[in-house]
Amino acid sequence: YRNIDVLLIDDIQFLIGKPSTQEEFFNTFNALLNSGKSIVITSDKHPKLMKELDERYRSRFNQGLVVDVQPPNYETRMAIIKKYAETMNVNVSYDIIDYIAKNIQSNVREIEGAFNLIYARMKMNESESITLETAREILKDTISPDRPSIVTPSIILEAVSKYYNVTSSDITSKKRNAEIVLPRQIF
16 A cells, blocks of 8 residues: 555544554554545544544644535535536426425435436436426335434525525525514514
8 A cells, every 4th residue: 555646534533442453553643644645534433533543643633634524505405416516417396406406415426416316317208307296206105204304594584485485595694674673573
């Protein structure tokens, strides 16, 4: 491994408690670093939160770029689905894209899998478009209505603005109009 250009290690936390593996990784890490090679490490925890991790590893991990990658937000999920549809040259209605983006929040692979199910049905039926109801039926095993959904401030804002027939920007603005006082208090 010391002669490669890029080393990718997933779930580095599994090295904790394995002294000989840790030692070999430490020496490989140093050799690659000294040779100007690239090292990408992933973990389910920040290095500072890995209590059992030796300090020499923690300091080396922290000398690089430490990034916390979160699941994509609603707007990003919408953009991902639109781009995926564009790449596959498929025309899918906004309602279906919105349905997928609102109901699949965990990761991009699930989003793409749901889209692929819709695409496959379109290809099998040689149909140019699919209705929202058909999409719900296709995705019934992927998107479970019994599964608790994650409630975010943006979802609450959208629901309140829709219920009171005001815009989201009105609720979050500094306006003092009587018609937005109650929706703002609820939000």
